Amino acid sequence: MTTRKHVLLLLPTALAGTVILAACGGTGGGDGAAPTTEQTATAAADFNDTDAEFARMMIPHHEQAVEMSDLAEKNQAGTQVQDLADKISAAQGPEVRKLKGMLTTWGEKPLSDDAAAEVMDGMLTPDQMADLRKATGTEFDQLYLELMVEHHEGAVEMAQKEIHDGVNADAMQMAEDIVDAQESEISSMKGMLGDSGTDGGRKAAADG
Incomplete structure (x- = not known):
């Protein structure tokens, strides 16, 4: 009888301990637990000088x-170049906003x-920018492709440094996306330059 009373007295304490352990397991961020907002913010704020330089540049x-x-539409670009220009604007405009958001999160300032x-x-x-603004039609297409190939190659180089x-x-994920997208676009642009039959086009195709 004494033993039975002792067990009954211990039971609420044991149950309380189980509840406490369950509560701790649900918020402790252990295996399988979803990260808290605070943990996510901490991870996003983790950066080094390379990350900050990548965003600034x-x-x-x-x-x-x-x-x-x-400039493509205003300067009467051909269909292929116009489609490429639209694609580049659609991808890189949102990336600029994300990069600015990263700097804000890290408490870093953009370049002056x-x-x-x-x-x-x-x-x-x-x-070079002035020449591009003045060019129209096929002249614009040729110059845009030549200059954008160089522009993309510079971006890929910066992105690879960030990845490393x-x-x-x-x-780092954005850098990987930039490398994938822009290396593909470089290949396409060199192909378009090669198809143009110009000296510049043949040189760009040979470089590829």
């Missing part, structure tokens, strides 16, 4: 690609206007 780089592509104007890998000089040395998962 890629923002003006992408912005110039969009600016180049926005003066620094952004400096030539980086693949960036057009002011004279970065630590932020979001930035």
